[in-house]
Amino acid sequence: MSLVPTLAETVSRARADLRMGLPVMLGGHLVGAVETLSAERLRDFQALGKPVLALTERRAETLKARVYDDGLARIELPDDADLHWLRALADPSGDLMTPMKGPLFTQRGGDATPHMAALALVKSAQLLPAALVVPARALAGLTVLAPGAALAQMAGEAAMDPVAAARLPLASAERSRLHIFRPDDGGAEHYAIEIGDPPRDAPVLSRLHSACYTGDVLGSLKCDCGPQLHAALDAMGKEGAGVLLYLNQEGRGIGLANKMRAYDLQNQGFDTVEANHRLGFEDDERDFRIGAALLRRLGFDQVRLMTNNPRKVSMLQGHGITVTERVPLVTARNRFNTNYLDTKASKSGHLL
Numbered sequence: 492m493s494l495v496p497t498l499a500e501t502v503s504r505a506r507a508d509l510r511m512g513l514p515v516m517l518g519g520h521l522v523g524a525v526e527t528l529s530a531e532r533l534r535d536f537q538a539l540g541k542p543v544l545a546l547t548e549r550r551a552e553t554l555k556a557r558v559y560d561d562g563l564a565r566i567e568l569p570d571d572a573d574l575h576w577l578r579a580l581a582d583p584s585g586d587l588m589t590p591m592k593g594p595l596f597t598q599r600g601g602d603a604t605p606h607m608a609a610l611a612l613v614k615s616a617q618l619l620p621a622a623l624v625v626p627a628r629a630l631a632g633l634t635v636l637a638p639g640a641a642l643a644q645m646a647g648e649a650a651m652d653p654v655a656a657a658r659l660p661l662a663s664a665e666r667s668r669l670h671i672f673r674p675d676d677g678g679a680e681h682y683a684i685e686i687g688d689p690p691r692d693a694p695v696l697s698r699l700h701s702a703c704y705t706g707d708v709l710g711s712l713k714c715d716c717g718p719q720l721h722a723a724l725d726a727m728g729k730e731g732a733g734v735l736l737y738l739n740q741e742g743r744g745i746g747l748a749n750k751m752r753a754y755d756l757q758n759q760g761f762d763t764v765e766a767n768h769r770l771g772f773e774d775d776e777r778d779f780r781i782g783a784a785l786l787r788r789l790g791f792d793q794v795r796l797m798t799n800n801p802r803k804v805s806m807l808q809g810h811g812i813t814v815t816e817r818v819p820l821v822t823a824r825n826r827f828n829t830n831y832l833d834t835k836a837s838k839s840g841h842l843l
């Protein structure tokens with residue numbers, strides 16, 4: 492029956508529910524995103540039993556909470572836990588002001604798959620990676636998912652469907668086309684800017700650019716994204732051929748709101764990697780398979796890749812794209828981005 496939602500559709504719906512503050516069912520568990528949960532809904536969770544707070548291992552490390560499960564901790568809620576308690580554990584912005592949040596007790600044993608799926612869902616909803624989980628029977632009207640199946644679906648690779656394309660003359664290259672691609676899992680659309688008419692049987696000059704609203708649009712001095720975007724387009728324009736993928740993976744995949752949280756932590760003295768970890772994210776949450784899939788979809792299997800990031804090279808190679816050359820993308824330093832660039836070089840292996 493084609494009118495019943497597929498697993499991908501149900502996962503996408505669950506993501507939207509959590510963003511709005513509506514809980515979802517993961518197997519026999521009710522799950523809510525801490526960031527969007529209301530005080531009233533928290534009380535309803537507590538009326539159902541003993542909820543736990545699922546946090547990533549990264550966040551648990553910062554909070555000095557024990558981790559018994561693979562990649563996550565299930566923190567028991569004290570009976571008097573309120574929204575303020577939950578948010579202080581989920582959101583690191585006040586960590587320096589209120590460093591003592593414990594003692595925290597981590598649940599051990601039993602199946603943590605629902606909690607793992609809950610964290611994967613809130614992460615893919617680009618919320619703070621913290622979820623409230625309580626055993627419960629299915630409630631009418633809530634989206635229901637099997638945790639294992641949801642995890643497998645989120646780990647899988649979405650198919651990219653071309654939606655529309657048109658000529659778009661650019662300052663750096665008048666002969667350009669913008670292609671829009673839509674993943675079949677309800678995720679963000681991605682774009683390809685094709686410059687000239689690059690032959691498909693030779694390595695094409697290319698760039699995988701991750702969205703940076705602050706750098707690309709506002710001209711932020713805190714990073715090198717805007718100048719890199721324009722330098723790449725200029726180089727392609729000069730050569731008369733190239734392809735730039737504009738991937739909507741803002742903030743290395745954590746979303747703009749979380750990136751601003753990371754910037755706030757950077758203002759408190761943490762570097763770009765530490766800030767991600769304190770929030771509960773890995774350094775880089777991007778799915779680089781998307782770049783390979785889009786290149787293939789456009790008919791390219793060999794690239795000369797403009798990047799300073801060796802991970803991009805190895806990820807493309809690992810997903811069937813031959814990188815015949817790495818073309819460095821030198822960027823301008825200023826007093827606001829110099830620490831950021833140094834951290835990328837020392838901690839993330841960037842070749843700067």
Ligand SMILES: Nc1nc2c(ncn2[C@@H]2O[C@H](COP(=O)(O)OP(=O)(O)OP(=O)(O)O)[C@@H](O)[C@H]2O)c(=O)[nH]1
Pocket residue numbers: 699700701702703704714716719740741742743744745750753754763767797798799800803820841
């Ligand atoms: N989480 C987080 N993301 C950031 C920060 N500064 C910039 N970004 C994001 O980092 C990404 C940078 O992307 P890219 O320039 O494509 O990638 P890169 O890994 O630096 O590699 P190359 O530029 O190719 O050398 C963008 O999505 C930015 O929004 C930060 O401090 N924290």
Ligand SMILES: [Zn+2]
Pocket residue numbers: 703705706707714715716717
């Ligand atoms: Zn940037």
